[in-house]
Amino acid sequence: MLIHCVRNLLSRHSCTLKTSPSRTAPAPQHVGRRCSTSPAEDTDQVGTLLQLCADRYYVSPGQANTELFRRGTSCSYGPLGMELRRNLLEQWWHSVTRSRAQVFGVNTLSGCMDRNTNGQRQLKIVECEQLEQVLEQPEVSKEQLIQKVKWFLQRSPFLRTDLLQGALEQFLPSQRLVNRKLPFGLAETGLCFQPSDGSGCPAEVTQTSLVWFCSPRTSSQWLDHWARQRLKWWRKFALSPSDFSSSDVPEEELIEAASRGVRILYNFPWGQEPLEMLWSRGDEELLQMHKGARSKLQCRDGRKSVPHVVSITGNMDRGLMAFLSNSLQQVKIEDSKQRLKQRKVLKLHPVLAPVKVAVDIGRAATQELRQVCEGLLQELMEAKISVWPGYLETMPTSMEQLQSKYDEMGVLFTVVVSEKTLESGLIQVRSRDTTIKETMHISEIKTFLSRYISAAANI
Structure with missing residues (x-):
């Protein structure tokens, strides 16, 4: 199975198929820029980091691969990069499953024939050979070809863009585990895919997810609690903790399901980028996932209610680059022959060091x-x-x-x-x-x- 750009295939037949989702979540954006008196110095720092990561087995060499790495998406990691990512994921897992009782791990499938995508752009898993057979059928009009392709895509499974839907699906069996008592959470890590930014191909992202189910009256407090915990966790492993910060999402940038949002940010040389997004999502998506099951969804926290959802979604590929950027130090030293040299050192936290x-x-x-x-x-x-x-x-x-x-x-x-x-x-x-x-x-x-x-x- 391969992810295939249907638009490119259809262009061979002078036909383009477009779908317009009802709602689209806002794409991640640069939140700001770091003030710098020397843009050339920032550029040099980025180039030094990327070259060092390629030379020292963190990422595989090559312009295309290092560009993926810089964008905060999954790339071809070298032995040290793979070990650093494993250490980072392990520490994330411990931080959410051991920080509070009633946090459980789940593993959900990436491909699904019928998944509620909440209006987000839909990605599909398409088998190229079968699609080519559809496109190469002789004596088929343009309208018939479009209908055949639409039917083919409807039968193709979705490719997940986040881990939220899997946790919502797991809610009913999980609530029985805790005897319908709130709050509790479901944690998961895995590869997800982001819609293309115009390049025509989706990007892989190593994502972390904690979906926290709580009573409606406490959801705002829980969002604040997890925002503090997550910022504290990122800063724990940082050489320069002040480069990590948090900020509320402006009301005009909230996703449709959310009443509040918080970003955990890292101040890269080129500007701030989000590492984790926290949303207070209410109960709408849970009710949509389990239609007609309101009574089954009700849990107890002093009183019965349908839980509200607080979601915490992290990009660990970008997080890995944040820690590498944060740990790089360049200092001038004298060698054994009194020559002035520049010493480059990755002062990664002892727990994360590969x-x-x-x-x-x-x-x-x-x-x-x-x-x-x-x-x-x-x-x-x-x-x-x-x-x-x-x-x-x-x-x-x-x-x-x-x-x-x-x-x-x-x-x-x-x-x-x-x-x-x-x-x-x-x-x-x-x-x-x-x-x-x-x-x-x-x-x-x-x-x-x-x-x-x-x-x-x-x-």
Whole structure:
């Protein structure tokens, strides 16, 4: 199954099919611009970040791919980018499912033959070969061709543009789980598709969703509660928390179902972009989803009522870029030959950093030293600490070059195993954030790293 641009296929036959939805949700827009005295400096910062992400295995190289990444849509991630996204999603999941009782995870299907799209632009899954068979039928008039294509599209499943509808579908079975007691929430993560911005093809987005069901009299308070919680969560992992902010959605920009809205924003060099959208949506969409089931929808929170919905929808691809942008630091330093150089370092939060420690080997590498490195790597991996096996590198590289590489990768610590390790068990440990080198016994490194990461997670 492929997403196919029907308009392009129909153009071969000089025929264009258009559908006009009854309501259209407003497309995400730039909310503002960061004040800058040097636009060239902002441009250079963006270019530096994109190049670093491609060079250091966060995103796959290529202009088209890095442009997708910059737009905040899903792209081809490299090994470190994939691990960073996994860490980010894991922390999001913990933040919503463990912050309050009665938040449950669900998994809903992307394609559906009959889904209420709430007037949003509809995306369909179309099998190209079958559509081409319809278009290539001989002796068919233009009107007949249009009718055949419309019939074909009606039978094609929808492609989801958000995760809200799946949670609304899951409401009835979920309310029995909580004995019809409010409030409770349903959390989900997954790929969704955004309608094209004129390019002709939809964009994939890694989306997070928390749909919170509460009594009508408390929905406004719950929107405020979750807005505070979400902003606090984004700032927790930030090197510069003030770059993350929240703002109310102006009344003229509210989606039709919502009475209030809040944006969680990040201040990129080119302007502010939304990372999460929070909406107080009332009960209209829930009633539409389960027509004729008002009595079944009623739950208790002191009194019986049809729940109101507070939805929290996040774009984790844009969130990933926000944290990379927020963590990039460029400082001028002197190298060992007193030459002035620019040090680039990704100071990602310890919990999010894809690689916690790199294990390298000193000069005069021997088989015994490699065995020590291998044993240390296995010990750290068993403790679920991500390790970069630098000792396997075959190209001769100075320690200064290695440290520069690891700083750009965002590696928290570099461990160097040397002849001293064989003699006394001592290793050298360098910190990414302070550049200070310490000596400790090899038996202490696992405990040190575990405590360090755990302490950072609990701040």
